[in-house]
Amino acid sequence: MEEQPELVEACLEKWDFNWLLHRATQRVGAAYAEEIAKFGVSLRGQLVLQALASDEVQRTQLKLGAMLGLDKTTLTSELDKLERAGLVMRVPDPNDRRVRTPVITDRGRELQKEAGDALAEVERAFRSRFTHEEMAIIRRALQDLSRGEGPMHGSCI
Template identity: 65%
Template sequence: MEPPATCAKVAACVEKFDLNWLLHRAAQKLGSAFQDEALKHGVSMRGQLVLQALSSDEFQRTQLALGAALGLDKTTLTSELDKLERDGLVVRQPDPRDRRVRTPVITDQGRALTAKIALALAEVEAGFRSDLSEAEFGQLRELLSRLLNGDPVPGSCL
C-alpha cells in the first residue's frame, strides 16, 4: 500500500505506512470500537475478555491460572474480577483443597451478558471490515495467521 500522494513529501508520514504502523493502527481502531461497544453494556473490553474466558469450560480454573492464560497480571485481573463480582457477573469460590486459592465462576447473568456483547462485537467487526470482500477478509486472516506461524503470542489479548 502506497502512502497518499499528500503524504509523499513528508518523510515522517511515509514512515508511518510501514507494516508495524499499519497493523498497530488497525488493531487500535478496532480495539477502540470494541471498547466503546463493551462499555455500552456496562463492562470494559478487558472485563468482556474475562467473562468470555470464564464462559468456556476450558477456563474453569483458578484466578492465577486464568490470569496466566489471558496474559493479565494478578493486580489487573483482581481489579477486573472485583468489578465483575460487584455487578453480579462472576463469583469467586474458595477451592475446597486450598483456602488461599479462589476460582472465579461466571454467573447466569454474566453468561447472558457475554452472549449479548459477543453479538454486538460481531456487528462492530463486520462494520470495521465492510470495505473488504469475504474473499479479501479470508485472505487477510490467512496471511496474519501465517505471519504468526500458528504460535500463540504471549501477553494480553488487549
C-alpha cells in the same frame, strides 16, 4: 483531538508495519470499546466473561490470566469489578484456600451474550470491507504473527 485526514493518509503511505498494525488496532479497539461501554463493562471484562462463558473447564485465576494474556494484577482488578457487578464470583478451591476459581453468574452469562452479539456486529462492519478470501488471509496472517517468537510484555488488552 481531531485527526487531519491528509496527515493520516501521508502516514498510511509511509509503510511502517508496526505503525500500521498499531493504527489498525487503535481503530478496531476504539469501535469495540465504544460498543462495550454500553453494557457497563470494559473490553477486558468482556474478554474475561467470554472465556468463562465459553469454557467448559473451570480455571483458577492464575490459569485464566495465562490463557488470556492478562497479568495477575490486571486480572484481579477486572475480576473485582465483575464480581461487584454480580457478573462473576470467585469460588475457593476445596483443597487449597489460597486458590480461587472465577465462575460466571447467570447474570454475567446473559450480559456476555448480549455484549458478544453487539461486538460481533462491530466486527462484521470491519470485515465487510474485505472479501471472504481476503479475511481468510488477514486472519491467517494475524494468527501467524500472534504465534511468533519473541518477547511478550504486558496484558493482551
